[in-house]
Amino acid sequence: MMIKGKARAHANIALIKYWGKRDDELVLPMNSSLSLTLDCFYTETEVIFNDDIEKDYFYLNNNIQDEAATKKVSDFLDLFRNSAGIKSSAMVKSINYVPTAAGLASSASGFAALAAAANVASGLNLDNKDLSIYARQGSGSATRSIYGGLVEWRRGISGKDSYAVPVDDAKWDIGMIVVIVNPKEKLISSREGMKRTVETSPFYTSWVESAEEDLKQIKIAISKRDFEQMGLIAERNSLKMHATMLGAKPPLSYWEPESVLVMQIVRELRKEGIPCYFTMDAGPNVKILCKLSESYKIKERLTQSFHEEKIIITGPGPGVTIL
Numbered sequence: 060m061m062i063k064g065k066a067r068a069h070a071n072i073a074l075i076k077y078w079g080k081r082d083d084e085l086v087l088p089m090n091s092s093l094s095l096t097l098d099c100f101y102t103e104t105e106v107i108f109n110d111d112i113e114k115d116y117f118y119l120n121n122n123i124q125d126e127a128a129t130k131k132v133s134d135f136l137d138l139f140r141n142s143a144g145i146k147s148s149a150m151v152k153s154i155n156y157v158p159t160a161a162g163l164a165s166s167a168s169g170f171a172a173l174a175a176a177a178n179v180a181s182g183l184n185l186d187n188k189d190l191s192i193y194a195r196q197g198s199g200s201a202t203r204s205i206y207g208g209l210v211e212w213r214r215g216i217s218g219k220d221s222y223a224v225p226v227d228d229a230k231w232d233i234g235m236i237v238v239i240v241n242p243k244e245k246l247i248s249s250r251e252g253m254k255r256t257v258e259t260s261p262f263y264t265s266w267v268e269s270a271e272e273d274l275k276q277i278k279i280a281i282s283k284r285d286f287e288q289m290g291l292i293a294e295r296n297s298l299k300m301h302a303t304m305l306g307a308k309p310p311l312s313y314w315e316p317e318s319v320l321v322m323q324i325v326r327e328l329r330k331e332g333i334p335c336y337f338t339m340d341a342g343p344n345v346k347i348l349c350k351l352s353e354s355y356k357i358k359e360r361l362t363q364s365f366h367e368e369k370i371i372i373t374g375p376g377p378g379v380t381i382l
């Protein structure tokens with residue numbers, strides 16, 4: 060027997076962040092979050108269940124992966140194998156499409172594409188809601204990559220109702236500029252960083268309360284298409300997440316001097332009347348939420364301090380696609 064499936068999924072950047080789990084095994088988040096799916100960053104993955112191979116193989120960008128990376132994929136595929144009653148091993152081939160020099164390896168697009176491909180190959184044919192529940196168990200942020208545009212991941216009360224819902228297709232004047240400050244892999248993974256923050260930061264409960272409130276407010280701003288409010292809420296939410304990390308023991312900081320430089324440029328541009336807002340995740344790169352129609356003007360300003368190749372403009376992207 061040999062059955063296969065292939066799918067593409069796009070990365071997403073959270074405007075209201077997910078930073079902390081209440082259940083590590085099921086990947087249940089402490090708070091709901093909201094993100095923008097990006098057009099320019101995506102992963103294509105093929106899953107082939109094959110009776111003729113004795114173990115799982117995982118190729119990323121045409122390179123065979125080590126045992127640890129393969130185990131993550133195997134464990135994830137087991138969710139599908141167990142539900143579908145499949146006993147075969149799998150060959151998994153995955154390509155990350157990210158603009159050169161970006162170095163943004165994304166677990167969100169990775170696990171969403173793997174889930175969508177396994178969904179086809181296993182014949183489970185889950186709908187998008189259930190697919191996001193499966194993707195979640197690979198990586199929290201992957202929950203949101205099932206859909207395009209602006210997407211909410213509802214924290215839920217159990218493993219069965221913590222999933223993503225589309226909020227807005229974002230087909231208005233919205234763009235994002237990714238500024239690559241340092242393409243190297245982060246030293247402390249999101250998984251490890253958020254665990255430390257939950258366990259040791261005295262600010263953690265305030266973070267959760269305030270993120271839930273930010274989510275309410277940003278959804279109101281989105282429904283009114285109030286770009287300025289949306290950006291201000293997102294920027295503050297990101298700063299609050301990083302403030303919470305600074306309170307961890309030992310403290311956690313992903314910023315580099317050039318990250319702060321981008322923040323300063325964004326604030327200057329805003330003073331000049333250009334609405335743009337920064338957000339940062341578990342790494343030094345900075346993403347700028349802006350109007351797509353003004354992105355070239357913003358890029359021009361950034362090129363005074365950064366090499367053109369390090370500044371990537373992208374629009375909103377679509378949800379998972381079967382290939």
Ligand code: DP6
Nearest residue numbers: 073076077198199200249250340341
């Ligand atoms: C800062 O989804 O990578 O990007 O669930 O442990 O795999 P795991 O973590 P991951 O964390 C993402 C954290 C973030 C914020 C966000 O995307 O919401």
